[in-house]
Amino acid sequence: MHYDFDEIISREETNSLSFEGWKSYIFKGRDNINFQYKDKDYIRMWVADMDFATPAPVLDAIRERLDRKILGYTQLFDPKYFATLESWFRRHYDVVIKKKEVVLSPGVVPALKHLVPLIMQADESVLICTPSYAPFKVAGDFNKRRVLTSKLVNTNGDYRMDFADIEQKISNPDNKISLFILCNPHNPTGRVWSKEELARLGQICVEHGVWLISDEIHCDLLRAGKQFQSMVNVLPGYKKLITCTAPSKTFNLAGNLVSHIFIRDSILRAKWLERHNDIQNPLALAAAQAAYRDCDEWLVQLRGYLDENFALVEQFLQTHLPAAKFKVPEATYLAWIDFSAYLNATDSFSEPAYFFAKEAGVLLEGGNMFVDNGDGFVRLNIACPRSVLQEGLERILQALVKQEI
Template sequence: MFGYTKIFDPAYYEAFNGWCKKLYDWGFEKEHLVTCNGIIPALYELVDYITNEYEKILIVTPFYAYFKHAVDFNKRELVTSDLIEKDNYYTIDFDDFEAKAKDDRVTLCIFCNPHNPSGRVWTEEELKRVGQICLDNNVMVISDEIHCDLLRNGKKHTPLAKLFPDTDQIITCMAPSKTFNMAGFMISNIIIPNEKIRSIYKARHYDFENPLSVVAAQAAYTDGYDWLC
């Protein structure tokens, strides 16, 4: 069986990390990178690895349905904080979000950045408030950033983890699937700085990626910038 260490030479990390540095001025350590066949399958696993059956998971609504499915599949309790909508523009209700995060049983937040389905590209100020609320209340964050490369002109994506470089409590999920129309290759990048969670993931995850998918993603990250733009 092909394992992570056998099919991922340093060139894959260098290609993807280089992509993140080029677009977002943000990078991460090689050992923090693991992969999965998709971000949603990774969510199903991570919810189980991070939380126990007595803990709750916070999500802002509206949300992509499979966020809830990952919570339900693991028999965890879902806590929601509704976004404020005015003239089809959505903002975070920070008072409500903080009140929910202060619940001692809330230990994980699944956050979508940029947001699906509202289309909001969160500002750095908004992201800093979300991140600080979670960190202040010992809530780990999974930041789903699968849409980060597809922005309208004049919009700027900021990885949540970039704003909090000194914490290991933010997991970042990205993929080439939306960016390069590569969903069929079934490869996504999961950046887990927390050593404990990463060790659990590596021990329990069925560690296989199609080598052709790895090569395709590496090629896209290395040579696909002009095509994307």
């Protein structure tokens, strides 16, 4: 079956965070701000969901479940659901999952907020690498735990973890670091960490008895020729490993509210289940199972389309904005672009999201929204029809050219 990723789908009047909720999210506390563009005329390239139709097999599964006519109290009893999960991870990543380790969460972000107080004392600290997906820091802040950072080293767009810095911070008793939160593949840079890098990080955590949460939600969104290594295989026996996965990013199911959290430690898992063994949405379970069972071909075509979108971004920048620094990410559908050579005005450099919303009618996220180590960068969601991407790039170009005049 051929899937049409060029289709323009209106998200207006669907309670979409991307479409209706952008002001309150990007400009929290200033959502009464007025820009020159009408709301419907913005190019939305910010929050990490896709403007592509959810796969047809998933929509069919939801309709089939609706045809059963009763949407009563639901929990996960069907062994075929777990068999589907086991098949997916074995086929794609040679990962053997254990049914007993799986707990469900509405999302990875809520899971992080729930896990932090279960595994950390009040005086202990979290360590994250920056630039970082902001909810990693929020998980600590929300629970009143100190959050420490280690800056990723950027060499011409090739990001690396600074293991000497990580080990120094973890080994320092004054820091009281008991948790490291890893993003693999990394958001926002798109790095897919190698087995050797993961092993080095894992070794540090094991030697110091630090919990390791590995957020692997972007693992399916690889560029052609790239391979993903899960921490499940890198640290096969470490009890303090928690792995977070979900079909949400891969199959455009962010509103579906099903994530799979793999908790090895039986005591921690029991604590989770005491507090969070919730009723499930029957439509969400049907959708997640269909995604992992029936959508391999959809994912193949999606990856190909994203590869071509990234090639367009790379060529456009080389041609029109050659001083911009950009490297096609190894995974995700997020372009991490260094526009610092062009963002010379105070507001455009310190708050790129405001500048591009005001001057270009393009909604994106600035590097200042990724904790730290992101000055001059923007994160651009390119999971949209190519015509939309082209228009967004053209608007960005015109805003930057106008700024220089």
